[in-house]
Amino acid sequence: MQVLQVQLEIRPDPAEVGRARRWARSRLVGSGIAADEPLAETLVLLVSELVTNAVVHTGCPAVLRLLLTGVRDDSSSCAAAGTVRLEVADTSARPPAPRHAMGDETGGRGLELVDGLADRWGWDPEGVGKRIWCEVDRRAAGAAGRAATYEVGGAPQEFAYGVM
Numbered sequence: 001m002q003v004l005q006v007q008l009e010i011r012p013d014p015a016e017v018g019r020a021r022r023w024a025r026s027r028l029v030g031s032g033i034a035a036d037e038p039l040a041e042t043l044v045l046l047v048s049e050l051v052t053n054a055v056v057h058t059g060c061p062a063v064l065r066l067l068l069t070g071v072r073d074d075s076s077s078c079a080a081a082g083t084v085r086l087e088v089a090d091t092s093a094r095p096p097a098p099r100h101a102m103g104d105e106t107g108g109r110g111l112e113l114v115d116g117l118a119d120r121w122g123w124d125p126e127g128v129g130k131r132i133w134c135e136v137d138r139r140a141a142g143a144a145g146r147a148a149t150y151e152v153g154g155a156p157q158e159f160a161y162g163v164m
Helices: 015-030 038-058 110-117
Strands: 004-011 061-072 083-090 122-124 129-137 148-150 157-158
Touching: 004 015, 004 038, 015 038, 015 061, 038 061, 038 083, 038 110, 038 129, 110 122, 110 129
Parallel strands: none
Antiparallel strands: 004 061, 061 083, 083 129, 122 129, 148 157
């Protein structure tokens, strides 16, 4: 089984979030995951949330890593199996602090989204900082619908975001 690993350096600038989404989408397409697949939409949203957290909450440079397991030489079959792992490493030792947004609050939902969309997530110390990671199994049951809706206050909500 092959593992494809690519990474992108992120500056502590909110504009980097859009750049990270575009970069991730292009790498996913290059691995055989079509840009319009629900799996790609889920992964791009996860990239957006993890990079936003690093940029907004640490003010430090970061590194986004994308690791795809199960990549085969035949790109037509590589999206069928394996795991996609996203990692954002930064130089802030402050651990992630999941919050629960109330009502009309504009922040505090990022790690809840990560928890709801990823099959697994967590964080580990790395050097003087930390690495926050999440994984999505390519064959996970229900993966096709996870990018379409999430719940807020018990009511399903559709989300849409533009690619910058």
